[in-house]
Amino acid sequence: MSNPLINETSPYLLQHAHNPVQWYPWGEQALSLAKEQNKPILLSIGYSACHWCHVMAHESFENPETAALMNDLFVNIKVDREERPDLDKIYQMAHQLIIQRAGGWPLTMFLSPKEHYPFFGGTYFPPQPRYGMPAFTEILTKVAAFYHEHQAQINEQNRSLAQALQGGYESGAPGSIQINAEPFNQARAQLGQNFDHTHAGFGGAPKFPHISNIERLLHHYVITARQSKPDEQCLHMALFTLKKMALGGIYDHLGGGFCRYSVDELWMIPHFEKMLYDNGPFLGIYSEAWQLIETESPLNSASMGDLFKRTALETADWVIREMQSPEGGFYSSLDADSEGEEGKFYIWTPAEVKSLLDEELYPLFAHHFGLDKPANFEGNWHLHVYHERKDMDLALSEVDARLDKARDILFQHREGRVHPGRDDKILTSWNALMIKGMATAGRIFGREDYLKAAEQSLDFIRNTLWVDGRLLATNGKAHLNAYLDDYAFLLDAILSLLQARWRDGDMAFAIELAEVLLEEFADTAQGGFYFTGHNHETLISRPKSFADDSVPSGNAIAAHALGRLGHILGETRYLEAAEKTIQAAWSSLMQMASGHTTMLLAVEDYLFPPQTIILRGDPETLKIWQAVCQKNYAPQRLSFAIPTGADDLPGILANRKAEGAAVAYVCSGYQCSAPIMSLDELTKVLFETK
Structure with a gap:
């Protein structure tokens, strides 16, 4: 038994190719069918490493009775949000406008068959009533009935939604804004208000890394230090957060690399998926924080410096070991689940660890990672540093030697377990984030292997995903044109790699990317860049957003990279495009500066040219x-x-x-x-x- 997803290349879509649900990929076949049959579209957006996507699939999409109801009432479309971030951005915003709360994954939206506007939606729906939500089958029946019985109401909502979606991307006219330094102070104040002084990070549980916030704080510290008024508290927020994450369970203390986020305020228990787009920026920020600590004598802290360096190097080693394809590109993610259970690959019991370590190693390891404390994850132990290396009763060199030996023993044992699934899509934008991270770490730590890994990824993109002067968003089927993030992130990555080593041809490639950005994505009237190119498929909205989300803002990176390229080459067109993007973003930026910390990099370069x-x-x-x-x-x-x-x-x-x-x-x-x-x-x- 298979459905039309069987012909796709996305690992996520292929996971659903044998569901009893008659899934279609987004495309003309499904959209025409919905229109012909006058059936609403059930749009389900998820991704391979998403735990609750797997849960809903097992509970509902693999259930023959639920699938029969879905097939009878709807045309069902599955989307990999990593392949189609354009669709995800549009329908996530629509969800927020309709439901009045943030969405997430899996995203479940019900669309009108002709216009493709959503009239109802949600995220995860359970198979039976629980969590204060009705059963998914009840939702299906009521939504289908509502569609057929309330056409006038749906049409009116569609018109309102269209206006709201358009209004969400409006921007100021270029030239009407006087760019100034006020958003730096606003962002600093807002981050200070949201900072957790006890456990670090910003806000409460669940806690996300927000690496662009940390980068902003480091930049703010440097600016104030140049003015002989160093903001020490600003620096503390950045370094304390990096320290707590590196010591926390969000970090894989045996294999390296970071998980997506922490479900608690202590950074103890993560959502166990590992995403490439997180680990590239993690690699860069830990490398730069180490450099700051090492070279600023008032900040010099051997223990913190050692922690940041070890974290960066182990993360880079994990990426090369597990996430780089033989062809050079980096894979997308590791699943949160293995053997059907979230986190099973990573957890331990004290008895299991004790059976693997001798009497010299076990007590120190258990004290360091909390195996002598109560279980912290569903009756098991997930490694989290309770006592730092510097606080042991042994010489630090002896502590390092014993812990490193113990970690290696447990890592080798863990390698024999069933590994989490890996999404082997190679996405241009996420590869660019990792190229930049590898280039930064390779330059700062003098690691030629990291620079080689970055070069191999860049060469893979140029040789495989650069076709007829345009990028593709992913490997596999060559039908997915690249998005703003692909061009902007890759341009930024090349500029970082060129600072680590010069290679003939890379600057020419960077210029080609910049020219396509201006030609295909620029809003010449209002400034800034659309997420999709001028020749992209027409959708219900054309996003042009300036705020950061799980990845940095494409507009912000475009402005920052174009501005820098403009200074390097003396090209005023690039400088003007960067300025117009800042002006277009200004209204949004001033409403919530801390949500636009990447855009502040471009503002910084405008006010204080590099x-x-x-x-x-x-x-x-x-x-x-x-x-x-x-x-x-x-x-x-x-x-x-x-x-x-x-x-x-x-x-x-x-x-x-x-x-x-x-x-x-x-x-x-x-x-x-x-x-x-x-x-x-x-x-x-x-x-x-x-």
């Missing part, structure tokens, strides 16, 4: 000069080491000629100094502008 350093010379000398330029955490500094042999350089890079063993061209915003011929002089300039 320092751009172009190094030319022989490769060995350039390594020394580049190391000096990149030693400190300096987020407003861009440094590129271009060897003498590089030619056909674009823009003003063509004027940065090699002279002698090495030469540095330093520009601060729109002002450039004379070429610098000695490392001592360059060091002096860097010290003055740190």
